[in-house]
Amino acid sequence: MAHQEKETSGLEWRITLGDGSSKSLVPETGPVSRIWMWLKGLMAGLVLKVWKFLNKAWDIGVEDPRKVIHCLKAGMALTVVSLVYFTRPLYEGVGGNAMWAVMTVVVVFENTVGATISKSLNRVIGTTLAGFLAFGVHWVASLSGQKFEPLIIGASVFLLASAATFSRFIPSVKARFDYGALIFILTFSLVAVSGYRVDKLFALAHQRISTIIIGTCLCILVTMLICPIWAGQELHALTCRNMDKLAGSLEGCVEEYFDNNGELEDSDKHPDKKLLGYKCVLNSKTTEESMANFARLEPAHGRFNFKHPWQQYLKIGASMRSCAYSIEALNSCIDSENQAPEFIKKRMSNVCLKVSSNSSCVIKELAKTIKTLKKSSSIDFLVEEMSSAVQDLQNEIKSLSSLLSPAELLLSESKETEKTTSTIHLLEVLPVVILASLLIDISSRIQDIVKTVEELANVAEFKEEADDKAKQNQANINRIVPSQQNDDQQTMKALERA
Amino acid sequence: MAHQEKETSGLEWRITLGDGSSKSLVPETGPVSRIWMWLKGLMAGLVLKVWKFLNKAWDIGVEDPRKVIHCLKAGMALTVVSLVYFTRPLYEGVGGNAMWAVMTVVVVFENTVGATISKSLNRVIGTTLAGFLAFGVHWVASLSGQKFEPLIIGASVFLLASAATFSRFIPSVKARFDYGALIFILTFSLVAVSGYRVDKLFALAHQRISTIIIGTCLCILVTMLICPIWAGQELHALTCRNMDKLAGSLEGCVEEYFDNNGELEDSDKHPDKKLLGYKCVLNSKTTEESMANFARLEPAHGRFNFKHPWQQYLKIGASMRSCAYSIEALNSCIDSENQAPEFIKKRMSNVCLKVSSNSSCVIKELAKTIKTLKKSSSIDFLVEEMSSAVQDLQNEIKSLSSLLSPAELLLSESKETEKTTSTIHLLEVLPVVILASLLIDISSRIQDIVKTVEELANVAEFKEEADDKAKQNQANINRIVPSQQNDDQQTMKALERA
Numbered sequence: 001m002a003h004q005e006k007e008t009s010g011l012e013w014r015i016t017l018g019d020g021s022s023k024s025l026v027p028e029t030g031p032v033s034r035i036w037m038w039l040k041g042l043m044a045g046l047v048l049k050v051w052k053f054l055n056k057a058w059d060i061g062v063e064d065p066r067k068v069i070h071c072l073k074a075g076m077a078l079t080v081v082s083l084v085y086f087t088r089p090l091y092e093g094v095g096g097n098a099m100w101a102v103m104t105v106v107v108v109f110e111n112t113v114g115a116t117i118s119k120s121l122n123r124v125i126g127t128t129l130a131g132f133l134a135f136g137v138h139w140v141a142s143l144s145g146q147k148f149e150p151l152i153i154g155a156s157v158f159l160l161a162s163a164a165t166f167s168r169f170i171p172s173v174k175a176r177f178d179y180g181a182l183i184f185i186l187t188f189s190l191v192a193v194s195g196y197r198v199d200k201l202f203a204l205a206h207q208r209i210s211t212i213i214i215g216t217c218l219c220i221l222v223t224m225l226i227c228p229i230w231a232g233q234e235l236h237a238l239t240c241r242n243m244d245k246l247a248g249s250l251e252g253c254v255e256e257y258f259d260n261n262g263e264l265e266d267s268d269k270h271p272d273k274k275l276l277g278y279k280c281v282l283n284s285k286t287t288e289e290s291m292a293n294f295a296r297l298e299p300a301h302g303r304f305n306f307k308h309p310w311q312q313y314l315k316i317g318a319s320m321r322s323c324a325y326s327i328e329a330l331n332s333c334i335d336s337e338n339q340a341p342e343f344i345k346k347r348m349s350n351v352c353l354k355v356s357s358n359s360s361c362v363i364k365e366l367a368k369t370i371k372t373l374k375k376s377s378s379i380d381f382l383v384e385e386m387s388s389a390v391q392d393l394q395n396e397i398k399s400l401s402s403l404l405s406p407a408e409l410l411l412s413e414s415k416e417t418e419k420t421t422s423t424i425h426l427l428e429v430l431p432v433v434i435l436a437s438l439l440i441d442i443s444s445r446i447q448d449i450v451k452t453v454e455e456l457a458n459v460a461e462f463k464e465e466a467d468d469k470a471k472q473n474q475a476n477i478n479r480i481v482p483s484q485q486n487d488d489q490q491t492m493k494a495l496e497r498a
Numbered sequence: 499m500a501h502q503e504k505e506t507s508g509l510e511w512r513i514t515l516g517d518g519s520s521k522s523l524v525p526e527t528g529p530v531s532r533i534w535m536w537l538k539g540l541m542a543g544l545v546l547k548v549w550k551f552l553n554k555a556w557d558i559g560v561e562d563p564r565k566v567i568h569c570l571k572a573g574m575a576l577t578v579v580s581l582v583y584f585t586r587p588l589y590e591g592v593g594g595n596a597m598w599a600v601m602t603v604v605v606v607f608e609n610t611v612g613a614t615i616s617k618s619l620n621r622v623i624g625t626t627l628a629g630f631l632a633f634g635v636h637w638v639a640s641l642s643g644q645k646f647e648p649l650i651i652g653a654s655v656f657l658l659a660s661a662a663t664f665s666r667f668i669p670s671v672k673a674r675f676d677y678g679a680l681i682f683i684l685t686f687s688l689v690a691v692s693g694y695r696v697d698k699l700f701a702l703a704h705q706r707i708s709t710i711i712i713g714t715c716l717c718i719l720v721t722m723l724i725c726p727i728w729a730g731q732e733l734h735a736l737t738c739r740n741m742d743k744l745a746g747s748l749e750g751c752v753e754e755y756f757d758n759n760g761e762l763e764d765s766d767k768h769p770d771k772k773l774l775g776y777k778c779v780l781n782s783k784t785t786e787e788s789m790a791n792f793a794r795l796e797p798a799h800g801r802f803n804f805k806h807p808w809q810q811y812l813k814i815g816a817s818m819r820s821c822a823y824s825i826e827a828l829n830s831c832i833d834s835e836n837q838a839p840e841f842i843k844k845r846m847s848n849v850c851l852k853v854s855s856n857s858s859c860v861i862k863e864l865a866k867t868i869k870t871l872k873k874s875s876s877i878d879f880l881v882e883e884m885s886s887a888v889q890d891l892q893n894e895i896k897s898l899s900s901l902l903s904p905a906e907l908l909l910s911e912s913k914e915t916e917k918t919t920s921t922i923h924l925l926e927v928l929p930v931v932i933l934a935s936l937l938i939d940i941s942s943r944i945q946d947i948v949k950t951v952e953e954l955a956n957v958a959e960f961k962e963e964a965d966d967k968a969k970q971n972q973a974n975i976n977r978i979v980p981s982q983q984n985d986d987q988q989t990m991k992a993l994e995r996a
Contacts, residue, residue: 057668067667075660078683082655082691083648099688106659106684150581157580161604162573169565170555185576186604190597193580286784322826329827332820332939397928430895434935437928441830 104215114294602713612792743775
């Protein structure tokens with residue numbers, strides 16, 4: 001559209017100039033010059049567009065340099081295959097084996113090791129299976145005479161292609177063998193269509209499958225040996241990152257709500273990006289599922305065994321998402337125009353802030369548990385902290401309730417309440433009370449996350465945190481003194497509050 | 499896993515039998531028989547698994563017969579291509595042109611017309627562009643002598659493959675040209691690697707591109723002419739369906755909450771599936787985005803023009819999702835153990851039910867607007883209805899507030915309140931009040947949906963609903979009598995309530 005507009009405006013401008021050109025006869029305003037100016041404008045627009053595009057690409061590269069490394073790896077693998085086949089004499093040109101090796105590398109090389117292995121397996125299995133089937137069909141067809149040959153081949157292609165296409169609609173097949181089904185159809189049709197005789201076909205199939213295996217092995221080796229990106233590790237990191245984002249948004253939202261006086265300095269204020277971190281959690285389902293699927297295929301890497309329970313991460317993801325939905329509700333409640341009066345906010349702010357910071361401490365501790373692959377010694381304590389903060393909040397709501405019924409209050413207090421009762425109405429308290437009850441809801445959802453993480457810790461046999469550290473923590477709890485340990489700030493923060 | 503368990507139990511059973519076999523020497527318990535039984539068990543397990551799989555596949559087919567039709571279409575297109583090339587003499591076998599036609603059909607044939615067109619364009623453009631570039635590189639390389647030839651080709655493959663791979667990380671490229679970039683890399687490497695001389699290459703490229711164009715044209719024709727599935731229509735239907743689900747969940751949730759006495763008959767009760775309809779809305783973002791992308795490429799079909807504003811559907815989807823988040827919060831509030839006392843629930847039930855049914859009427863009317871592509875004449879009225887119901891609800895909350903402060907009440911009422919004031923506390927009212935405030939929040943989010951749908955109606959130039967119908971509706975509003983029109987039940991329901 002922008003392009004078209006540019007052209008149109010260029011035309012208009014040319015017409016205007018055309019009117020003017022009758023006055024002056026200097027060659028600069030002649031048709032050649034006009035076309036030149038028009039082209040210049042067009043080029044400038046194009047250059048600007050390309051520049052913007054390159055800028056964006058640069059940002060993506062700077063943000064995640066591993067993407068750039070992946071591209072260089074892909075380029076390298078392809079160059080190796082290409083040069084090997086280029087420098088060796090190729091008798092059949094593009095139609096020969098070179099093609100299959102190059103094609104395999106282009107199609108199979110993926111960002112993560114798991115994805116590459118998955119595609120490789122799909123390609124090898126799909127090709128082999130289809131090759132054998134097509135071989136059988138070809139043999140039967142060639143026996144049945146020239147008249148029936150095309151009939152048998154046509155019918156078999158139709159049946160198998162339809163069936164394989166349909167299998168791609170079945171979720172369990174789609175998740176794992178989508179590419180394999182495609183390759184199956186492709187290979188089967190190619191072999192069935194080929195005019196080769198059966199004996200020649202056999203030699204060809206052997207060559208082709210070995211070429212594909214060489215291509216896939218090259219891809220797997222390159223992805224695994226040069227700066228490998230493991231789907232499992234990515235899923236692991238994504239889960240940790242999402243937890244941190246969740247904790248950040250939760251704490252930030254509540255802090256922002258109770259900071260209407262602008263007490264926080266501008267530099268301390270949470271940027272929108274941090275507050276809206278939970279949105280990433282809302283949208284990460286598809287990524288998590290595909291990662292978990294790929295991770296199953298990866299060999300032991302880093303701190304993960306081959307049979308690491310990756311499926312459990314999906315459960316953790318689901319519980320985080322359920323928590324993020326509530327934070328979304330919390331956020332909309334903070335954005336609403338209907339605000340509680342300042343003095344009620346002040347009254348509630350301490351308890352609410354305590355619940356939100358304790359809750360986010362629990363989430364951060366869970367993130368640490370996953371990050372370090374060690375059972376946390378302080379998580380039970382932190383959960384208890386959170387529960388007691390929730391209890392305090394509930395009591396505070398109760399006391400608000402008594403504020404609303406002046407009969408009881410008049411007996412106990414006298415001066416202040418008279419003014420208060422005349423102003424406090426349920427509608428005024430409501431925004432804060434809703435915020436509070438959402439916080440309570442969120443804390444119960446956090447307990448679900450705790451459960452799923454504990455399951456993960458049990459199934460994956462996480463080790464206990466170092467015993468001495470645990471003892472030290474216990475000692476700190478008993479003495480209730482601020483700790484000087486810097487490496488465990490999160491736990492300590494919670495302890496200080498206790 | 500299930501498979502493995504089966505095997506183990508088979509083994510155990512064999513050992514037990516083995517112990518018993520020392521007593522009786524009948525041949526039925528001999529090792530052959532044991533292996534036979536074990537194999538039988540294994541086979542039974544396998545057959546059961548296959549049976550389950552086929553059952554699942556059958557269900558998928560029955561649920562959406564168009565999937566089956568798509569598979570038959572794919573099979574047909576492939577059979578046509580295969581047979582054409584099978585019956586014509588093929589001089590080069592699989593390596594020749596047949597391969598490219600078959601491959602094109604397998605890879606390009608997609609479920610929707612838009613997706614097929616998108617892949618076809620990607621394939622043709624990617625191949626052509628890469629072909630010309632590779633041709634140039636080849637020419638330069640062949641001029642520079644045998645020594646530099648592999649160097650130039652290797653460097654160009656490395657650079658272009660890396661760049662093209664990187665471009666696939668850029669969201670705007672990923673969304674539209676992902677497949678094209680892949681094909682670009684593939685074609686470029688293949689042509690660069692090929693040992694052909696430049697003049698032969700030209701003839702080959704011409705043949706190949708024309709084969710690919712024939713293949714893509716066949717695919718596009720088959721998808722468009724035989725029971726076409728349009729991405730645009732799918733997106734349109736998905737949006738309508740999601741709206742209906744949203745309306746159903748909203749109404750169902752609130753009805754269930756206020757129906758603790760089991761007044762609804764079992765047959766009237768909303769099945770869980772309906773209540774959880776909003777979950778579909780939460781997860782439909784990716785589908786909507788790809789559909790909108792494909793729909794842009796589709797020609798005018800059915801009631802949609804070529805330039806139908808498909809992007810606006812994404813905005814509608816986003817506003818629906820925001821509404822679904824609140825319904826999620828509503829649902830968790832209904833599931834919570836913390837329930838309000840029965841008499842408060844009864845007091846609030848009418849207003850809440852009115853808000854929820856009016857809200858869902860608005861959503862249903864919006865769904866109808868989209869479904870019929872006609873501006874609704876009653877939507878303003880329905881939105882007003884909803885707003886007034888929300889106002890009533892707010893008043894009801896206010897009156898609850900006065901119930902809580904007995905001082906005022908003791909003056910006006912006497913008998914009942916004494917008992918009431920002693921029991922009502924803020925904490926007890928809270929669950930219902932939170933539900934009510936969520937309903938208010940949802941109704942404001944519904945107004946966002948109304949706005950996005952109105953934008954769609956303006957941009958896509960929806961027609962007004964037939965004038966006579968509008969007049970009739972207006973008359974009904976004035977007379978407030980139940981209408982006998984059956985084709986417009988939804989509007990009428992709302993009118994009856996007015």
